[in-house]
Amino acid sequence: MDTINHMKKFMEPKSIALIGVSRSTEGAIFNPLGNLLSYGYSGNIYPVNPSANEIQGVKTYSNIKDLPDDVDLTVILTPRGSTPSVVKECVENGLKSIIVVAQGFADSDEEGKSLQSEMVNSIKKGGARIIGPNTFGVTNAFIKMSTALARLKIEESPIGIISQTGLPFLGTSRFKFGKVIDVGDTCDIDVADALEYLKDDPETTVVVLQVEGIQNGQGFIDIANQVTKKKPILALKSGRSEAGARAAQSHTGSIVGKDEIYDAIFKQCGIIRLDDIEEMEDFSLAFSQLPLMKGKGVSVMSWAGSTGVITVDACEKYGLEVPLLSDKTINSIKELAPPDWLPVNNPIDLWACVGLSGFNPRNFKSAFKKILEALLNEEKTNAVLIIIPDYLALFNSDIWDISSVMSEILEKYKDIPIVFNILGPWDELTEKLEQNKNTVVFRSCERAIKALSQLYRYSEIRGIV
Amino acid sequence: MDTINHMKKFMEPKSIALIGVSRSTEGAIFNPLGNLLSYGYSGNIYPVNPSANEIQGVKTYSNIKDLPDDVDLTVILTPRGSTPSVVKECVENGLKSIIVVAQGFADSDEEGKSLQSEMVNSIKKGGARIIGPNTFGVTNAFIKMSTALARLKIEESPIGIISQTGLPFLGTSRFKFGKVIDVGDTCDIDVADALEYLKDDPETTVVVLQVEGIQNGQGFIDIANQVTKKKPILALKSGRSEAGARAAQSHTGSIVGKDEIYDAIFKQCGIIRLDDIEEMEDFSLAFSQLPLMKGKGVSVMSWAGSTGVITVDACEKYGLEVPLLSDKTINSIKELAPPDWLPVNNPIDLWACVGLSGFNPRNFKSAFKKILEALLNEEKTNAVLIIIPDYLALFNSDIWDISSVMSEILEKYKDIPIVFNILGPWDELTEKLEQNKNTVVFRSCERAIKALSQLYRYSEIRGIV
Numbered sequence: 028m029d030t031i032n033h034m035k036k037f038m039e040p041k042s043i044a045l046i047g048v049s050r051s052t053e054g055a056i057f058n059p060l061g062n063l064l065s066y067g068y069s070g071n072i073y074p075v076n077p078s079a080n081e082i083q084g085v086k087t088y089s090n091i092k093d094l095p096d097d098v099d100l101t102v103i104l105t106p107r108g109s110t111p112s113v114v115k116e117c118v119e120n121g122l123k124s125i126i127v128v129a130q131g132f133a134d135s136d137e138e139g140k141s142l143q144s145e146m147v148n149s150i151k152k153g154g155a156r157i158i159g160p161n162t163f164g165v166t167n168a169f170i171k172m173s174t175a176l177a178r179l180k181i182e183e184s185p186i187g188i189i190s191q192t193g194l195p196f197l198g199t200s201r202f203k204f205g206k207v208i209d210v211g212d213t214c215d216i217d218v219a220d221a222l223e224y225l226k227d228d229p230e231t232t233v234v235v236l237q238v239e240g241i242q243n244g245q246g247f248i249d250i251a252n253q254v255t256k257k258k259p260i261l262a263l264k265s266g267r268s269e270a271g272a273r274a275a276q277s278h279t280g281s282i283v284g285k286d287e288i289y290d291a292i293f294k295q296c297g298i299i300r301l302d303d304i305e306e307m308e309d310f311s312l313a314f315s316q317l318p319l320m321k322g323k324g325v326s327v328m329s330w331a332g333s334t335g336v337i338t339v340d341a342c343e344k345y346g347l348e349v350p351l352l353s354d355k356t357i358n359s360i361k362e363l364a365p366p367d368w369l370p371v372n373n374p375i376d377l378w379a380c381v382g383l384s385g386f387n388p389r390n391f392k393s394a395f396k397k398i399l400e401a402l403l404n405e406e407k408t409n410a411v412l413i414i415i416p417d418y419l420a421l422f423n424s425d426i427w428d429i430s431s432v433m434s435e436i437l438e439k440y441k442d443i444p445i446v447f448n449i450l451g452p453w454d455e456l457t458e459k460l461e462q463n464k465n466t467v468v469f470r471s472c473e474r475a476i477k478a479l480s481q482l483y484r485y486s487e488i489r490g491i492v
Numbered sequence: 493m494d495t496i497n498h499m500k501k502f503m504e505p506k507s508i509a510l511i512g513v514s515r516s517t518e519g520a521i522f523n524p525l526g527n528l529l530s531y532g533y534s535g536n537i538y539p540v541n542p543s544a545n546e547i548q549g550v551k552t553y554s555n556i557k558d559l560p561d562d563v564d565l566t567v568i569l570t571p572r573g574s575t576p577s578v579v580k581e582c583v584e585n586g587l588k589s590i591i592v593v594a595q596g597f598a599d600s601d602e603e604g605k606s607l608q609s610e611m612v613n614s615i616k617k618g619g620a621r622i623i624g625p626n627t628f629g630v631t632n633a634f635i636k637m638s639t640a641l642a643r644l645k646i647e648e649s650p651i652g653i654i655s656q657t658g659l660p661f662l663g664t665s666r667f668k669f670g671k672v673i674d675v676g677d678t679c680d681i682d683v684a685d686a687l688e689y690l691k692d693d694p695e696t697t698v699v700v701l702q703v704e705g706i707q708n709g710q711g712f713i714d715i716a717n718q719v720t721k722k723k724p725i726l727a728l729k730s731g732r733s734e735a736g737a738r739a740a741q742s743h744t745g746s747i748v749g750k751d752e753i754y755d756a757i758f759k760q761c762g763i764i765r766l767d768d769i770e771e772m773e774d775f776s777l778a779f780s781q782l783p784l785m786k787g788k789g790v791s792v793m794s795w796a797g798s799t800g801v802i803t804v805d806a807c808e809k810y811g812l813e814v815p816l817l818s819d820k821t822i823n824s825i826k827e828l829a830p831p832d833w834l835p836v837n838n839p840i841d842l843w844a845c846v847g848l849s850g851f852n853p854r855n856f857k858s859a860f861k862k863i864l865e866a867l868l869n870e871e872k873t874n875a876v877l878i879i880i881p882d883y884l885a886l887f888n889s890d891i892w893d894i895s896s897v898m899s900e901i902l903e904k905y906k907d908i909p910i911v912f913n914i915l916g917p918w919d920e921l922t923e924k925l926e927q928n929k930n931t932v933v934f935r936s937c938e939r940a941i942k943a944l945s946q947l948y949r950y951s952e953i954r955g956i957v
Binding site for chain 2: 342
């Protein structure tokens, strides 16, 4: 079986065997059987436990050799000491895609190293593959399946992640990953293998890497080069610092190598490197929900001039531009501004043009729409950022609720990224805006601009601009 | 009257005259009279409007000369054209602390420049002072007072801000400013004057600057040097880039000067420069709620090793350290870990030491407390970061709810900053933790470390370490 078919058995199993699953329901959050049932996984589940007939209403098997023939994926939950013999037995019984959850192997002591060699020898002989050890395995929200010990919030999303203990990044409401491959300590399946699966996976349009080290450098470079021609790869490579590298060594046994080497490899492959967890959140949302930027021009609608100035600074910092508007656009906007107002240009001060226009906020929505459409029709506008402060919600929030206007605009202008920053926590408006699948509400204007700049950068990588 | 006494009239007025206040209640969010009433300001309010006897139940005056004698603060809300004559009349009637809200003066056209000179001449002759033009004036939450046109959420806080159109930064739930001085286009009162007030203000322990340009450089340096010896100054200086500087010029008429000059001035004065709005939020919360760091050592309790590694990277990036633990501490923690677990050290993997300990999460809270106290008793611990993922809330969140343990610990260890990062939006736990006034829940582990690093840096500035 080639890598891609092995990966499909891991990621899209019709049947899963759980070896060493606990009968305990006390710590049930740590029981993959209970978790699979709670997600609503519709494939077959075969728990193996010598001292039970059923667990949580599911028939159990006493021995690996008694398992039905149709097992696609095997998850081994036994402690490290007994795991190599369990792996051997699995291989002998024709189980070919195996997840080893336990830790304490090559990342630990001499005994662990030797136990790991034993496992690897078994699978090499039998043509089987292992994900792990020290892993939570795989998640595929499209079939309501996760092998993670922890119970997660599973939700379909076009963002796929290859991680080394990606647990903290799963299941939270801002980070939705449709597919997760936790390669763990990579005794066999590595980042390159996982990339091979996500490359042609039609359900995944953005690939995130969260890794401490990469093995098989040339294999990784070859496949990454192919992936980035189809979909973006965003990489959070930790263990950057000397101290971090030491911590990674004790955590996943990764030899992390010099950080500059990773910079060079990522650049060569067209991979976008992430500086921190918030960039992972922002950029993956941007790539999964927004069209690419076809040029550098950002038009800004700010509330108060100060955030406009801060946004202009951010554009320059991240290589974007805030182009001057055409006379036509300026004149159409000026009609809305009070007569002695400041000169109208990009960034547009909404407070000026609308808030004070006759001091009549009831005109706000129509003026807002007129300005936004004027900006979107400007040739130099490749993206629009709209900044709204939450204090508007304190007083007649209906007047300021632009969500219905935005639904209409987002439906009409699908080729230009239109994004938001809401200053302060105006949850109600944020939720309404986020119901539109082709926008993102960012937590600051600087973060919005940084994410937009990556939509331009990837256009360059792809040779679109 | 010297500057400090003028500033006290602006910031702590017993009576406020509002000149040109509108009768309209349609756009009542823009009516400072309605706003002052809604906040519950207990001083006298004297609206001046020639065509009304009362507005919103408050007696109005037809003329400035009819106003009572006890006016401390005068807010002029007339359009720019009539404002200079109103200012003149105010000065002639002995009003000495005046806020000019209108814009379109020196930042606008030739006529605006000449109107501004006229105003400045009037106050120079009469010994009066102006805040503005182009300003929302002042806010003092301790007396439930704000002159802002927009209605804000007013809440007492030891964070004071001097801003140029600070409107977007006010009233949101993460940004609480007890005192706000929006110096606007600074035709008279400037940043240095405002600093003079906050320097000795007992209700303010942290000073934030949000400025596009600083006038009177030597005066600023002199006073800033005095302030930073007593309380930290955090400065967001926008208009950094060339394009941003152009935008600032049209926004507040500020000549922003080369950005490097500001870097040098801030350094010389011991001012901490902010890179973005999120740093403003994080650092001001840190300084207002946490003790300073007396050394570089951070102890980390992470959930899963990957965030531990990412945190170690962040510590190195921001000049902090993750010290190795003493044998005594390691042994007391090892008692809680499963026998073949990874080596125990800093960062401590809570998942390893507690979550899996007998797979019994009911032991979580007592183990958590034991580990945390061991870390706090380590000599090399100068701060603690605790990282918790929100998916724990999906399953029996009571077991994982550490808020009562934390209340006890935070009461006991008041000299060491103890902070959190919750991965994902676990609002209930966040709110409970934030009820403790001496901790901060940060949005990412990197942001937590960056903010902690400033608590160490300011210890250096103050010569404490």
